[in-house]
Amino acid sequence: MSTTTLGAHRLRWAVTDTLVLTGRALAHWTRQPGQLIAGLLFPVLLVLMFGYLFGGAMSVPGGGDYREFLLPGMFVMTMAFGIEASYAAVASDTARGVTDRFRSLPMARSAVVGGRAVADLLHSAAGLVVMLGCGWLVGWRWHNGLAPALVAVGLLLLLRVALIWAGIYLALLLRRPESIVALQILVWPVGFTSNAYVPPETMPGWLGAVAEWNPLSATVAACRELFGNPGWGGDSFAAQHALALAVAWPLLLVAVFLPLSVRRYRQLGR
Amino acid sequence: MHTAAIEAEGLRKRYGDTHALAGLDLAVPAGTVCGLLGPNGAGKTTAVRILTTLLRPDGGRARVAGHDLLRHPDRVRAAIGLVGQHAAVDEVLTGRQNLTLFGRLHHLPRRAAQARADELLDRFGLTDAATRPVSGYSGGMRRRLDLAASLVLAPPVLFLDEPTTGLDPRARSEVWDAVRALVAAGTTVLLTTQYLDEADQLADTVAVVDAGRVVAAGSPERLKDDIGGDRLDLLLHHAADLDRAAAVVAATTAATPSVDATALRISVPVGDRVNALAAVLHALRHEAVDVADVALRRPTLDEVFLRLTDTTRTVTV
Incomplete structure (x- = not known):
């Protein structure tokens, strides 16, 4: 077999193996629809809680509607919660020996993470559709037309891609499905220390600065800008360059966690 | 090929x-x-x-x-x-x-x-x-x-x-x-x-x-x-006889027997099956040890295993 045809074979295998493993993840959802639905509806519950329970006490700088302010934050949180799904799937496969079985097969090694990434992205896209519908029902709208709205959706999915790699890395590092509890707890302070729920200017100075520079805040602020929802303005560099940061932060996270994940994956063989 | x-x-x-x-x-x-x-x-x-x-x-x-x-x-x-x-x-x-x-x-x-x-x-x-x-x-x-x-x-x-x-x-x-x-x-x-x-x-x-x-x-x-062929198992009637019997077996076979005190069993590797059996029984009768049962058998893989891993340990230590 010549090198070219071997290369072509490899590429075709990488694609088909990735699709086969994506199919495996989809089969999980059809076998456990309850879990899928609970996962999709959890952010909806948060919208109702924050939008109606706490929303009355919240005031948006410049006097906008709190739910208009909140929804872009909740879209981002939906992406952030996704890191738990990525972690859980990879950690459980690694702990149970399924990853080793894959590694002992004559399949494309990239497909193990590739399949995960495609499946997680599909899952998050579905979650985003549910949240957009939920937002529509509680009165949130996009005001700048379809194109900027689609760019915002693109930025949300870009953030999710970055978190897939972070989730995969953590799972290969800890290899313990139980440790997901720590991740579930940590997602909250990281989410709250951002501009998703309240404007950072209402926080103590140092905390506000942390919140403004939170990678999640960049995507939230960029989405508010693109959807035409009320933000808090702010004159810091982070607030002024939200769009650029919403691209730069996820790319930086990928640049860090993708090589780390590949290295960890190789170290399974050490 | x-x-x-x-x-x-x-x-x-x-x-x-x-x-x-x-x-x-x-x-x-x-x-x-x-x-x-x-x-x-x-x-x-x-x-x-x-x-x-x-x-x-x-x-x-x-x-x-x-x-x-x-x-x-x-x-x-x-x-x-x-x-x-x-x-x-x-x-x-x-x-x-x-x-x-x-x-x-x-x-x-x-x-x-x-x-x-x-x-x-x-x-x-x-x-x-x-x-x-x-x-x-x-x-x-x-x-x-x-x-x-x-x-x-x-x-x-x-x-x-x-x-x-x-x-x-x-x-x-x-x-x-x-x-x-x-x-x-x-x-x-x-x-x-x-x-x-x-x-x-x-x-x-x-x-x-x-x-x-x-x-x-x-x-x-x-x-x-390889670890010494067959083994001779002796089952006794009285626990009081165990130590004495083990000493007799050791002297007769020139090997170290293993003693299971709860089962009242003595087990020893033997090279020459029938002669060893006869010699041991003769010596035990001479010492008036009451033997309940006797058997010649192949060693279990357990015994092979313990023996082998034991020797390598003593050698490396």
């Missing part, structure tokens, strides 16, 4: 200061079952993980199914099946979905993968459970599914890492039957186990592993011969 399906020379693997493998040599002829026997931490699993391309050795060479492990890991992977210590199957999916998945990952077309899955389910008695999720399977069913998953492409070489650990006796014999059927069809099997009867039951050759090295290899029968 090589007749050895697995050949390893001087495999080494170190974790920090621990030598998991300290120069392991192994040769398994095609179509035979080799049992890797050893205590926990002896290096059995490390050896299997290296030979199945999951781990890179620090040194040494190996060929599996005729392919060099380091130069052509892909070809090795295409020729092997691995059943690890965990039942590495997808708990959420059904048995049929699992086998179809692994068939697809072996690059079988969808239809062919499904047909192969049904064939394997039938062969391992899982047809009735085919559409149930694996999370509801018993331990034995899981193991059989695991075994089936490693046989999707009928690999010529199969690795089984402690395949019956944690199974009840019935499930164990189910797995043994499945392995025997494979061997009858020509598969080469490398099996690690802590259960000596398992090696006795299944293996053509046994390699005893201790501290990352093969300390003895051969057929179970030969290993038993």
